[in-house]
Amino acid sequence: MASDKRSSEQLNSDPKRPSDHFDAPVTAVTNPRLGFVGYLRFFWRQLTSMRTALFLLLLVAFAAVPGSLVPQQTSDPNGVIQYKADNPSWSKVLDFLGVFNTYSSVWFSAIYILLFISLIGCIIPRTMHHINALRTPPPKTPARLDRLPGFLRTTDAVTSEEDADAGVASARALLRSSGYRVRVFDGSVSAERGYLRETGNLIFHIALVGILLSVGIGGGFIWTGQKVVPVGQSFANTLSDYDSISPGRWFSADSLEPYKLTVTKFDVKYERQNLNAYGDIIDYTTYVRASQPGTKTVNETIKVNSPLDIGGTNVYLLSNGYAPVVTVRNPAGKVVYTQPIPFLPQDTNDTSEGVIKVPDGLAKQVGMVGFFYPTECDTGTCGVAPTSVDPSLTNPVLTLQVYTGDLGLNSGKPVNAYSLDPKKLKLIAGQGSGKAGLTLRPGQTAKLPDGLGTIELNKVIRYVGLDIHHDPTQLWVLTFAVLVFLGLITGLFIPRRRVWIKAVRRAGKVHYEYAGLARGDDPRLDDAVAEIARKHSQLLGLSMKQ
Amino acid sequence: MHEAVTQATLVTDSLVGIYSAMFVYALAFIFFTYDLAKRMSAARQVIAAPVAAEVSAKRVGQVAVLDRPAGPPPPGFEVAARPTRSFSARLGMIFTVMAWILHVGGTVLRGVAAGRVPWANMFEFTLTATAIIIGVFLVMQFWQDLQFLGAYVTGFVLVFLGVATTNFYVDVVPLPPALQSYWLVIHVFVASLGTGFYGLGAALSIVQLIQARRAAKGLNAIGAVPTAEKLEALAYRLIVVGFVFWTFTLIAGSIWAEHAWGRYWGWDTKEVWTFIVWVIFAGYIHARATRGWRGSRSATLAIIGFSAVLFNFTIVNIYFHGLHSYSGL
Numbered sequence: 001m002a003s004d005k006r007s008s009e010q011l012n013s014d015p016k017r018p019s020d021h022f023d024a025p026v027t028a029v030t031n032p033r034l035g036f037v038g039y040l041r042f043f044w045r046q047l048t049s050m051r052t053a054l055f056l057l058l059l060v061a062f063a064a065v066p067g068s069l070v071p072q073q074t075s076d077p078n079g080v081i082q083y084k085a086d087n088p089s090w091s092k093v094l095d096f097l098g099v100f101n102t103y104s105s106v107w108f109s110a111i112y113i114l115l116f117i118s119l120i121g122c123i124i125p126r127t128m129h130h131i132n133a134l135r136t137p138p139p140k141t142p143a144r145l146d147r148l149p150g151f152l153r154t155t156d157a158v159t160s161e162e163d164a165d166a167g168v169a170s171a172r173a174l175l176r177s178s179g180y181r182v183r184v185f186d187g188s189v190s191a192e193r194g195y196l197r198e199t200g201n202l203i204f205h206i207a208l209v210g211i212l213l214s215v216g217i218g219g220g221f222i223w224t225g226q227k228v229v230p231v232g233q234s235f236a237n238t239l240s241d242y243d244s245i246s247p248g249r250w251f252s253a254d255s256l257e258p259y260k261l262t263v264t265k266f267d268v269k270y271e272r273q274n275l276n277a278y279g280d281i282i283d284y285t286t287y288v289r290a291s292q293p294g295t296k297t298v299n300e301t302i303k304v305n306s307p308l309d310i311g312g313t314n315v316y317l318l319s320n321g322y323a324p325v326v327t328v329r330n331p332a333g334k335v336v337y338t339q340p341i342p343f344l345p346q347d348t349n350d351t352s353e354g355v356i357k358v359p360d361g362l363a364k365q366v367g368m369v370g371f372f373y374p375t376e377c378d379t380g381t382c383g384v385a386p387t388s389v390d391p392s393l394t395n396p397v398l399t400l401q402v403y404t405g406d407l408g409l410n411s412g413k414p415v416n417a418y419s420l421d422p423k424k425l426k427l428i429a430g431q432g433s434g435k436a437g438l439t440l441r442p443g444q445t446a447k448l449p450d451g452l453g454t455i456e457l458n459k460v461i462r463y464v465g466l467d468i469h470h471d472p473t474q475l476w477v478l479t480f481a482v483l484v485f486l487g488l489i490t491g492l493f494i495p496r497r498r499v500w501i502k503a504v505r506r507a508g509k510v511h512y513e514y515a516g517l518a519r520g521d522d523p524r525l526d527d528a529v530a531e532i533a534r535k536h537s538q539l540l541g542l543s544m545k546q
Numbered sequence: 547m548h549e550a551v552t553q554a555t556l557v558t559d560s561l562v563g564i565y566s567a568m569f570v571y572a573l574a575f576i577f578f579t580y581d582l583a584k585r586m587s588a589a590r591q592v593i594a595a596p597v598a599a600e601v602s603a604k605r606v607g608q609v610a611v612l613d614r615p616a617g618p619p620p621p622g623f624e625v626a627a628r629p630t631r632s633f634s635a636r637l638g639m640i641f642t643v644m645a646w647i648l649h650v651g652g653t654v655l656r657g658v659a660a661g662r663v664p665w666a667n668m669f670e671f672t673l674t675a676t677a678i679i680i681g682v683f684l685v686m687q688f689w690q691d692l693q694f695l696g697a698y699v700t701g702f703v704l705v706f707l708g709v710a711t712t713n714f715y716v717d718v719v720p721l722p723p724a725l726q727s728y729w730l731v732i733h734v735f736v737a738s739l740g741t742g743f744y745g746l747g748a749a750l751s752i753v754q755l756i757q758a759r760r761a762a763k764g765l766n767a768i769g770a771v772p773t774a775e776k777l778e779a780l781a782y783r784l785i786v787v788g789f790v791f792w793t794f795t796l797i798a799g800s801i802w803a804e805h806a807w808g809r810y811w812g813w814d815t816k817e818v819w820t821f822i823v824w825v826i827f828a829g830y831i832h833a834r835a836t837r838g839w840r841g842s843r844s845a846t847l848a849i850i851g852f853s854a855v856l857f858n859f860t861i862v863n864i865y866f867h868g869l870h871s872y873s874g875l
């Protein structure tokens with residue numbers, strides 16, 4: 001009976017799975033005295049147990065929640081500023097806990113790193129065990145099949161020894177052709193299939209580690225930069241030409257591949273048929289001429305959802321707006337300033353705000369805060385305060401408030417191009433100054449107060465806000481994600497099962513018995529055993545009792 | 547202008563379809579509920595005669611209740627007849643099928659009116675996802691009698707259709723550039739498939755908890771409802787399919803995010819919640835493989851997971867304005 005016992009142990013245990021895996025045998029808890037190594041081993045076993053994995057998984061889910069309720073520095077920096085202004089004291093607590101940077105905080109990292117250590121500690125022994133299992137033939141046929149799932153027995157029997165052996169041989173052939181790995185014992189066939197289930201499961205878990213490593217290691221090579229380009233102007237991929245850049249840890253300016261993009265045209269399509277959506281934007285297209293040293297200049301387009309892949313970077317269209325082109329002249333009529341100024345859209349009708357800074361060439365430094373209305377509503381309909389009623393460039397108006405004083409450009413500190421610090425400035429035209437602000441339509445010129453000079457609105461063009469990204473992790477992450485998915489399907493839906501066919505002698509006659517054993521979820525086990533029993537008994541011309 | 551008129555007609559037809567579907571679902575709900583009530587009272591059937599020794603009976607309050615007897619009942623006892631396929635449940639099924647045809651029709655018309663797939667805002671997504679829930683529920687019937695879930699499923703869908711038509715409704719408008727992508731077709735549709743499977747899995751888990759609790763109290767199982775173990779196995783199979791769809795949704799969403807926003811992952815609120823849901827269900831799958839966590843504990847995880855799906859779809863869409871502001875509200 002010793003062999004019987006061993007085989008039933010083999011049936012149930014899967015020693016390299018964590019000891020609290022559902023299928024693992026219950027091991028008696030012993031309390032040996034633990035030395036240092038013993039403690040380490042105990043700790044390691046705890047960390048790599050199913051229960052710990054489950055706990056850490058649920059902890060990750062739970063720990064991710066606060067960061068979704070509070071704006072995050074990385075994805076929504078303005079939201080963070082607003083939130084801190086609204087809840088000053090509570091924000092201090094959150095700041096201390098790193099909740100505004102949840103996903104790179106120490107505690108969040110600690111949890112997922114522990115989880116992945118546990119995962120690796122789980123994968124390694126299981127992989128070794130699985131490689132072994134792949135090389136090991138199926139286990140011995142159990143002594144009795146009648147207590148196993150799907151058990152069936154033929155009612156007819158064969159009598160001759162040759163027939164009995166032939167039955168076993170045909171059982172072997174049948175199981176093999178059904179995709180089972182088989183092993184013939186004396187009077188029985190033991191078969192197993194679905195090793196791919198475990199392979200898939202391991203690939204799934206290993207690929208998860210792959211994703212984490214790709215992001216963790218590759219993340220230092222990612223950099224992203226921003227550049228605002230008015231139509232007609234160019235962007236060159238050199239460090240000095242970026243408006244801003246956030247370099248990864250391993251970024252070096254030498255790694256920028258030289259290329260140049262000239263924005264030739266920017267098209268916007270508005271909805272004009274559907275009155276429920278009148279004026280909604282239905283398409284943006286940026287036309288660029290792209291040139292790289294040693295290659296021909298080509299025409300390309302950049303759209304939302306369709307970035308341009310060039311020189312090791314992807315170029316995305318992330319924003320756009322109007323850029324009034326203004327010319328400022330001194331009292332002698334000499335041009336001291338002329339350029340397009342990108343204005344930031346403020347609402348769906350593209351009312352936009354922008355700042356003009358003229359530091360040199362006039363008697364004083366001049367700063368202007370402007371509002372731009374692409375389609376100004378006539379005062380009869382909308383009242384005196386200018387409003388835009390459509391985002392298209394139909395009836396454009398630019399209004400300006402004028403300041404003089406220190407623009408703060410000489411201090412060497414970086415200043416925001418889109419705002420004016422009024423501390424050292426004096427308002428000389430516009431509400432609150434006693435003088436009316438300036439109002440300009442394309443082609444019009446207005447006098448600056450105090451005889452400072454003139455300003456002309458030449459025309460209004462478009463600009464595009466481009467994001468330039470270099471992300472070498474993408475391909476790796478994608479590859480591992482595909483493996484995660486394939487591994488998942490294989491690991492979940494391929495049934496791993498054992499099937500036995502046994503010739504049993506009873507009163508000098510040989511009956512055949514069939515049974516199976518599921519290893520993991522296997523809803524169709526009984527059907528599968530029945531199908532094999534049906535085919536086999538048909539081959540032998542025997543009939544069956546259910 | 548002619549185009550606009552036909553579009554307006556289609557939109558109205560679509561709404562008529564949805565409202566009619568809601569009416570018929572309501573009928574189905576009534577019949578399913580009636581059927582459930584009957585099953586419950588049958589399970590609570592009081593035995594008038596004195597309890598024989600060989601029949602194990604337990605006292606609950608003042609009422610003796612018969613355990614589910616193994617084999618034929620002993621002479622002298624009448625065991626509550628179990629209506630396996632009651633008339634009212636069958637009516638419920640017929641109405642559900644009718645309602646579903648109207649529902650799918652209304653959803654398709656909405657897509658035709660918009661000239662694109664009908665899942666580009668919360669209103670449309672609700673129409674599609676609820677149609678999928680009912681679709682999966684109906685298809686499952688070929689495999690396993692799930693009529694006991696009829697009241698839950700039709701009730702759930704009715705509530706969501708009601709909220710969608712009154713609170714989520716938006717006119718047909720063209721897609722903003724960010725949503726013009728074939729990933730909208732794939733990503734969002736697979737997300738609704740996942741939602742459908744999770745929803746049914748969670749429903750089975752709820753019934754599983756009820757059955758387990760009744761069994762623990764020694765009460766009769768509810769008539770013609772599978773045992774807790776059977777329900778757990780069914781729930782697992784549905785949830786695992788849901789998990790595969792959800793994994794795909796997560797991957798497809800990252801690819802789309804890369805195209806549209808220039809990064810595949812940015813911890814945007816919607817991304818975080820999709821991730822949380824994924825991790826909870828990974829936990830569920832693990833729980834089912836961990837000793838001591840099968841049964842009611844893993845069922846509870848499934849229910850929490852689906853609650854997170856609903857939270858992600860309702861609260862996150864409405865109150866958190868991340869990049870995913872596609873609700874149209």
Ligand code: HEM
Nearest residue numbers: 048049050053118119122201204487488491492828831835
């Ligand atoms: C990053 C964390 C993890 C995630 C997201 C995860 C996810 C999953 C998923 C989805 C499955 C089912 C898919 C399949 O069978 O292919 C699974 C199965 C499994 N995982 Fe993990 N897992 C993680 C970590 C771990 C760890 C740390 C362990 C070891 C303690 C582990 C052990 C297992 C085992 C043994 C199974 C098979 C379950 C069964 O027999 O049905 N996993 N895991």
